[in-house]
Amino acid sequence: MAKTLGPVKRSFAPWNDPAAKPYIQYQGITKRFGDFVAVKDLDLTIYEREFFALLGPSGCGKTTLMRMLAGFEEPTEGRILLDGQDMAGIPPYRRPTNMMFQSYALFPHMDVTENIAFGLKQDKLPKGEIDARVQEMLKLVKLEPFAKRKPHQMSGGQRQRVALARSLAKRPKVLLLDEPLGALDKKLREETQFELTDLQYELGMTFIIVTHDQEEAMTLADRIAVMDKGKIVQVATPAEIYEEPNTRYVADFIGNINILDAGVTASSADATKLTVPGIPAAIEVSRACPASVGDAAFFAIRPEKMHISLDRPVETTVNALQGEIWDIAYLGDVSIYHVRLDNGSVVKATVTNATRLVERPITWHDKVWLTFARDAGLVLTA
Template sequence: MAADKAIGPIRRSFAPWNDPKARPFIEFRNVTKRFGDFTAVDHLSLGIYEREFFALLGPSGCGKTTLMRMIAGFEEPTEGHVLLDGQDLVGVPPYRRPTNMMFQSYALFPHMSVWDNIAFGLKQDKMPKPEIAARVEEMLALVKLGPFARRKPHQLSGGQKQRVALARSLAKKPKVLLLDEPLGALDKKLREETQFELTDLQMKLGMTFIIVTHDQEEAMTVADRIAVMDHGKIVQVATPAEIYELPNSRYVADFIGDINLIEGRLAPAAGNGARLECAGTGATVETSQPVEAAPGSEAWFAIRPEKVTIGLEPPADPTKNALKGTVWDIGYLGDVSIYHVRLATGATVKATIANRTRLVERPITWEDEVWLSWSRDGGVVLTR
């Protein structure tokens, strides 16, 4: 299902959320959803744009699937409004909404062939038989399953079943495709391949895709923007790069990828940057990032392990943005090795080294005394 042309230039230029004149295609306006005494979605407002691949990311029970089900019409908001292309969806039944949903289980009919599974919704809509045949053949070609048209689901691999479910969801040409953990049943390698196929397909069709997932890498790979959720609220909405490099809170920083969170207090700093004195690690952190908080305020310095340099020799200035410790443990992950360095204070900081050559002998190994260091713009200061 690979695209005929590279989609990178298109994805780089696609950013309607930065255009003050652009109107969201899907809007949640102060939406709350309660199930008895439990609040699944709490006074949430959100805009999703046409042709956007949008990800709802968060742990189980955070409200992401409830949001998607309100778009599909399987749930109605307790308060607030959900709009699609300017139309209020409250009271509109699922079968009258220009949406379709692909479930994690795929929900294929086991007694029907691939062809008939794809055609099922079209037959329910009483589409003329010649049009059904043409549409099914179009979908089979789209997902590269033409030779498997007469097979039953039990004769297919997991990846092929996933493509059948995708083709069936797309057959009715909805304006919005809702994907509820669509790749969860696939093995890791196939899941990674399918992620790129999904983005290629979404760009080719020019449709709005919304995916619910708890897999950070999946959201980072497929989405134009990600909404990170927690307890029914959206904590941050941004592009994958912004979510990873510029998290707005400890929750987002800790949820996305691996991170070192170093607690400290803000100290007076020269210039526009920030300075933290971190008693727990003994570090003095200086950044180029301005922080709107008074000296003495509690703050955290968040830095990714791959942005921490590890070496046997001290850096040029060991008094700031540097720490000394002992290698406590090493994790070999194939492409990288992650070092857990124990400091004199008892705290542990992680650093990553790319394995650029075949691993015969480690230049840095267990119980070595090492220095950790980072640049002024290597991390971000968080105040919440």
């Protein structure tokens, strides 16, 4: 059985099954706009009923990748298969996909019912079927009391639900979500994320979301493709992306992380020893390293995996870094300590504020020790 990191949302991991057939396949995809290469020689497989996230900074190619699947752009090279069918030459309105845009693109002169019914009327469905489908969508997104309201009479979250209902009304095989929650405030966005995952699971549909929001991708997706400069750097589950990033770029892009330049001093099948210039303590990591002794590498560790203390550790001679409190961010539930190490590097350590009172509070300019377990950090070579 494949190793699993983090919470498992459901018994669903076709990517670990060699016999599973991909539902969507990008094969050797390149997309050029003049001299600019937006997507370069890219391969990607997505499975039926998967909630898949394309994550990356602006300009990395994620929206172009989605627009090619929707039919709004054609690949310069390569092909896209959906359920075994080559999408080349098929116009957007004939593809079994529907796209929900960040702006929602609702018709301001139409009420909720009319907005949801618009695409069904364009397809010339019978009136009875249109009415039944609209009622089904209103119930699905919990907007039945707002059926006759115009978009300007609704909140941002309600308009987002209308756009979602309209996208689902035509019963596409794949729903494409282009930054769908970007216009919502933080609290509403967090609430809507869980509603989306519940809805996707209930419908049993394939959802693909484009986002630059790390937390959004981590919350929503079964798997995430991290993109950079038109290429996919890593595809994995949210927990694997966070705990086992394959490059410094991925590690730095997802969440907070401390990354120190280091050198490999010893390496075996299950352990690696490192030294960091200007820091006397050795660092040991309980995993193999692809680099050889004497090679340069990076030591990466998440702030929440570091223990901060005013007292010098007595039980270890490794993985103990000394420094001075440089800054403190109190966020209520957690405090983030910025610690300046002996070599001038500044690292972060996160402490959960589990109690209201602390007998010996750590404050600015205190000398502190940072310790961590051997399995807490990573050795990265790229």
